Amino acid sequence: MEIDEAREVRTTCPYCGVGCGVLAKVAADGQVSVRGDPDHPANFGRLCSKGSALAETIDLDGRLLYPEIHDRRAGWDEALDLVASTFSQTIAEHGPDAVAFYVSGQLLTEDYYVANKLMKGFVGSANIDTNSRLCMASSVAGHRRAFGSDTVPGTYEDLELADLIVLVGSNLAWCHPVLYQRIVAAREKRPEMKIVLVDPRRTMTADIADMHLAIAPDGDVALFTGLLAYLGQHNALDRAYITAHTTGFGQALFAASALDLASVAAATGLTEDELGRFYSLFAATSKTVTVYSQGVNQSSSGTDKVNAIINCHLATGRVGRPGAGPFSVTGQPNAMGGREVGGMANMLAAHMEIENPEHRKRVQRFWTAPAIAERPGLKAVEMFQAVADGRIKALWIMATNPVDSMPDADAVEAAIKACPFVVVSDVLARTDTVRHAHIRLPAAAWGEKDGTVTNSERRISRQRAFLDLPGEARPDWQIVAEVGKRMGFGEAFSHATPSEVFAEHAALSGFENDGARDFDIGAYAGVDAEGYEELAPFQWPAPGPVQAGRQPEEGGQAGHRPSSIRFFADGNFYTPDRKARFITIRPTVETRTSPDYPLILNTGRIRDHWHTMTRTGKSPRLSQHIAEPFVEIHPADAQRFGIGDADIVRVSSPRGDVLVRALVTARQRQGSLFAPMHWTDQFSAKGRLDALTAPLIDPVSGQPALKHVAARIEKFAAKAFGFAVMRQRPAPDTASYWAVAKCRGGWRVELAFGDDDIDWAGFAGALFGTPPGAAEMLAYHDRDAGQHRIAAFDGDHLSGALFVAPGPVAVSRGWAAEQLTADHANRRGRLAIVAGRPGGVDVDRGAIVCSCFGVGANQIAQAVRGGCASVEAIGAALHAGTNCGSCRAEIRVIVDAQILQAAE
Incomplete structure (x- = not known):
């Protein structure tokens, strides 16, 4: 795009499932700035720290700009021909289930749609699954069991209308900050609103909670099953709703009633008084929203947790009414869009069921497909196990980094390395997954691609391009379509624009629907390029005209279109009898700890980083808050294991180990650890946390249990610690522990060494990239005290500074990093760097x-x-x-x- 004058483009944030609107302004000189879109109904102008820093993440540093075959540059035709021919040959020799796609909630709906269409309708296998399996598959399974469809009943407005919000396994303040702020603003207007946080950790979200229930890991099933029993015992049921709109209540209540309060307390780690106060508050508050996220979903009992929550809302009739309902908030920008197009191995497109022969025939008929997958494919964990044992021989990974994000990550990496044919479509040239690809395909990034995403409240928004495609990068939908053509399916993949893909997706949603299925955006089936460009955010359902003369499918009823944007207030679920199902649940308590692994490790996210840092790792601003991998540990556990604050520690499980920084905090539950999952081999020496997690899955949803891992912790016997800043990216491979982060003007790195017999001047020169004699060096050495400080200058600029101490280095990180962009013409002032503290009027901002x-x-x-x-x-x-x-x-x-x- 040639830029003659400044322009502003409406688009959507590529981070979490809140789906915030963004205004991206491109100045006449090409500089990009971002701000929240005040007219977008998801965020009304607000952005979180990650969204606010988006302009810092769009540079071309590290980009994959052209196709590569076996590490050599190739043309698109050669690369696509090889992908198509290898997949076709593998299918011919071993059958369609010998190939697989592993895709991502980072894809746009149009990308997802084309990939799913190719695999399920033309390859004829359902071996397409998504990293969204890792974050919200249990919600899908729970919705389908209870509602007959994967339907989120409510809207964000319900968070502002509720009198009680129950946050379960959701650190909303850090993981969905804009929703958190909507709740904060609502309570400022209505101070009587109550908030309960159910989480083993006292996260920053607890700041607004009236009650924090520090539940034992995986105690949620018992908590909400006990709540159902309490509601029955205290006559707090909506019996009219139960009778008119549900089935299975009697069995579910009978099973729940086997739990007395003492049993629930034992299973949850909560006191009977805490349970009583929470239960009575829930029972007395008709306008209640239960918001849940990864703490519920990422569990071997995740689907039962979801249904235990839904059971309580069905029992009280609190579904789909203003200010009431169960509410799953998704982790990725297009996890919902992926669900809509059938991007998971056990779903068909447009929320149809792969197990249903009528649905299969319908989709096949609509696509005019030569085949249709007849059974669910392999879910993510199973998929990589099949790669490992050779059942899958050709694998295409799109827009995700499973070597870091999958459980049992070392085994996943070994499987990918051993796979005969691996294709990776990605934005970056080097990730821990891309490095193992036989073929690398350069994909368009945020700001370069056009399409749609769906947020957690079923709102579809446009992502619009405001940057030219760099190098030879292409949109994902186009890459997949080109492979489909080369596999002999040209007519089905002849889309020229993303608007054509979207129109087809919308048409399929309304095809032979007439209210029989929840997902229907048939009103947009005729959208043209102009209408697509102008498409405003909208929530589904958005059905087109009723199709005259069509009979409802067996067990369905035509004409039951929701009268509002909320679902189920008046019943009419998507089960055969149009009634919601109570799910009978019997809680079990599973002990995973042992004398060798006595602690429970909980994994998750932090405020300013995202997934495996392929985007946020580019932003200096986002590494200021937390710049290295860490583990939270309770003070009593720290004392028990001889660990001090800021020590380097080894956290181990039966599958692997990591080296991270210890953060001793009473916010952590005793007996448990918490560590974030973001760090990779690109940013740390040994920080790939999912090398510790087990491939243990929920039996219904296939979602991994990433929140409950048996682990142990021990102090790493570091003999020296270091911190350094430098202008070029370092390669500190000789350190036992290192973690690099971007800062303004260069890089910062945390270091620890198992040996202190080191030539520190030589190490500093290698770290800074300054050969002996190439820079002016200032140094301070106190070998007896183990203190070393070295600074190198190139003219008036600091090339790098290294600070070494026998314990965690006390220098101000922010101040040291700022010296990379400061003028150091005053030679006396350079001594402040070697001293490790500001001089004169300089102010240390602190952490x-x-x-x-x-x-x-x-x-x-x-x-x-x-x-x-x-x-x-x-x-x-x-x-x-x-x-x-x-x-x-x-x-x-x-x-x-x-x-x-x-x-x-």
Whole structure:
């Protein structure tokens, strides 16, 4: 795109399932800036720290810009011909189930649709699954069991209308900050609103909770089964709704009633008093929304957890009404879109069922497909096990990084390395997965591709291109369509634009539907290129005209179209009898710990990073808050295992081990650990957390149990610690522990060494990329104390600085990183770098708390001492906490600590 003047493009954020609208402004000089779209109904102008930093992630550093075959550059025709011929030959020799696609919630709906169509309708196998299997498959399974369809009943507005919000396994403040802020704003208007947090950890979301239930890992089934029994015992049921719109209530209640309060307390780790207070609050509050996320889904009992929650809402008639309902919030921008097109191995397109022969015939007829998958394919964990044992011989991975994100990640990596033919479509040239591909295909990135995504409230929004495609990159849908053509299916994959793909997807959703299925956007079946370009965000269902003369399918009823954007307030579910099903659940308690592995490891996300950091790792702003892998441990456990704050520790499971930094905190539940899953071999020495997790799955959904892993922890015997900043990306491979992060002007790296007999000057030169004599060096050495500080200068600029100590290095990270962009013409001033602290009037901001505005802990503490006595006052003075608000809880901790210190 040639740019003559500044322009602003409406698009959608590529991070979580909130689906925030973004305005991307491209200046006349090509510079890009982003802000929230004030007119988008998901966020009304708000963005989280990740969304606010999107402009920092769109550079071409590290991009895959042309196809590669066996590490050599190739043309598109050669690469696509080889993909098509190898897949065709593999199918001919071994059958369609010998090939597989592993796709991603990062794909747009149009990409997903074409990939699913090729695999299920033309290859004839259902071996297409998605990394969304890892985050919300149990919600899908729970919805289908209860509702007969994968339907999220409510909308974001319900979060503002509710009188009680129950957050279960959801650190909303960090993982869905914009929704968190919508709730905060709603409660400021209605202080009587109550919030309960159910989570083993006291996360930052607890800052707004009236009650925090520090539940034992996987205690959720018992908690909500016990709630169902309580509702029955205390006459808090909506018996009219139960009778008119549900089946199976008696059996479900009978099973639940076997649990008394003492049994629930034992299974959940909660006191009977805590249970009683929560149960009575739920029973008394008709407008209740239960929001759940990965803490529910990522479990070997995840589907039962989902249904235990839904059972309580069905029993009280709190489904699909304003301010009431169970609400699954998804982790990826298009997890919902992938579900709509059948991008999971056990689903057909348009929410049809692969097990249903009528649905299979319908989809095959619509596609004019030569074949249709007749049974569910292999779900993600099973898929990579099939790659490992040779059943799958050709694998295509799109827009995801399973070597880091799959459970038992080392085994997954070994499987991919041994697979005869691996294709990877990706944005980056080097990820832990891309490095093992036989063929690498350059895909379009956010800002370069056009399509749609669906957020957690069923709202479809456009992602629009505002950047030219770099090099030879292509959109994913086009890459897959070209392979389909070369496999002999040209007519079915003749789409010229994403608008044509979307129109076909919309037409299939309405095809022979007439209200028999929940997902229907048939109103958009005739959309043309102009209409697609102007497409405004909308929620489904959006059905087209009723098809006259068509009979409903067996067991279905035509004409039951929802009268509002919410589902199920008046019943009419998508089961054969149009009634919701109560699921009978009997909680079980599973012990995974042992004397060798006495702790429970919980994995998850942090505030400013995303998945495996292929995008957020490019942003200096997003690495300011937390720049290295870590593990949270309770003070009592830290004392038990001889671990101090900021020690390097080894966390192990029966499958592997990692080296991470210890964070000792009372927010962690005793007996449990928490560590984030973001770090990879690209950013750390040994931080691939999913090397520890087991391929243990929920038997219904196939979702892995990533939140409950038996583990042990021990202090790593580091003899020296280091911290360094430098202008070029380092390769500190000689260190036992390292973690690199982008900072303004260069890179920062944390280090630890198993040996301290090191030529530190030589190590520093190699780290900075400055050969001996190529830079002016200043150094301080106290060998007896184990203290070493070395700085290298190229003219008036700092090339790098290294700080070494026998314990965790105390230098201010933010201040040291800022020296990379400072002018160091004053040679006396250079001594401050070697001293490791600001000199003169320089102010050390301290550890960054607010990434949006770069505000540090020292600045906040100083503002409190100057009279700012609240989070709001800090916001007025420093702007901290006034954008996405996800740092407000941390700000409150600092404010309270300073006020307490002043009062002593």
